[in-house]
Amino acid sequence: MDDVLLRLAGVGRTYGDREVLRSVTLDLAPGEIVVLRGDNGSGKSTLLRVACGRERPTTGSVLFGGEPLDEDAPAARTRIATVMDTGAHYPDLTVHEHLMLVALAHGLGAGAVGAVDAVLDEHRLAGHADALPSALSSGQLQALALCAAFVRPHDLLVLDEPEQRLDRHARQELADRLAAHRDRGTAVLLATHHDALSAVADRVFTVVGGTLDATGAGR
Ligand SMILES: Nc1ncnc2c1ncn2[C@@H]1O[C@H](COP(=O)(O)OP(=O)(O)OP(=O)(O)O)[C@@H](O)[C@H]1O
Numbered sequence: 361m362d363d364v365l366l367r368l369a370g371v372g373r374t375y376g377d378r379e380v381l382r383s384v385t386l387d388l389a390p391g392e393i394v395v396l397r398g399d400n401g402s403g404k405s406t407l408l409r410v411a412c413g414r415e416r417p418t419t420g421s422v423l424f425g426g427e428p429l430d431e432d433a434p435a436a437r438t439r440i441a442t443v444m445d446t447g448a449h450y451p452d453l454t455v456h457e458h459l460m461l462v463a464l465a466h467g468l469g470a471g472a473v474g475a476v477d478a479v480l481d482e483h484r485l486a487g488h489a490d491a492l493p494s495a496l497s498s499g500q501l502q503a504l505a506l507c508a509a510f511v512r513p514h515d516l517l518v519l520d521e522p523e524q525r526l527d528r529h530a531r532q533e534l535a536d537r538l539a540a541h542r543d544r545g546t547a548v549l550l551a552t553h554h555d556a557l558s559a560v561a562d563r564v565f566t567v568v569g570g571t572l573d574a575t576g577a578g579r
Pocket residue numbers: 375378380398399400401402403404405406407567
């Protein structure tokens with residue numbers, strides 16, 4: 361079990377009488393990037409929400425570190441960082457203040473300022489540290505959401521189309537950053553429509569009608 365961080369076993373998810381996920385089985389190890397591709401509506405986001413504990417599976421089980429995953433479990437809150445959308449913002453807090461809030465809430469203490477400065481630099485937001493969210497472009501809001509995931513401690517990153525609204529350079533930088541985190545032991549599960557992100561995957565699956573097509577090859 362040591363080499364499995366996240367285990368989805370026979371996971372199904374229905375909404376009403378609509379079966380969106382069917383018997384999805386997937387193990388994710390520390391230091392591994394798994395990419396989900398697939399058509400609109402195939403079930404990628406639903407799978408990610410179940411994988412990070414945001415939604416419960418209707419059938420099957422999700423284990424994180426060998427324990428059943430649920431959103432309120434300390435492991436889910438402290439070890440899993442997500443970017444599922446650009447998120448909600450406090451209109452009166454600057455970019456820097458948002459990230460300090462996240463860093464301090466996750467226990468960075470005296471290291472928070474340095475960590476926030478570093479992540480702002482990496483995401484080319486340093487020049488907007490004092491801006492309010494309302495003054496950011498959509499790509500900069502996406503960068504802020506990514507900063508909030510990267511600035512906090514995490515063993516697993518769950519990312520839903522994190523390349524959205526990023527320009528070509530920012531997309532490639534994100535791919536390189538994911539590869540670097542993977543090399544330091546982070547597990548990454550992400551859905552993407554973009555080749556630059558698929559290129560750093562260890563395994564690629566295509567989601568077809570709520571099932572995983574295991575034909576995908578990694579790097
Ligand atoms: N809360 C919900 N209630 C009912 N149906 C839902 C719900 N969430 C998702 N669905 C349905 O489940 C199917 C899969 O949706 P999902 O968002 O997982 O697809 P996706 O592969 O992420 O698509 P995209 O590439 O467009 O983001 C869709 O048909 C969607 O309408």
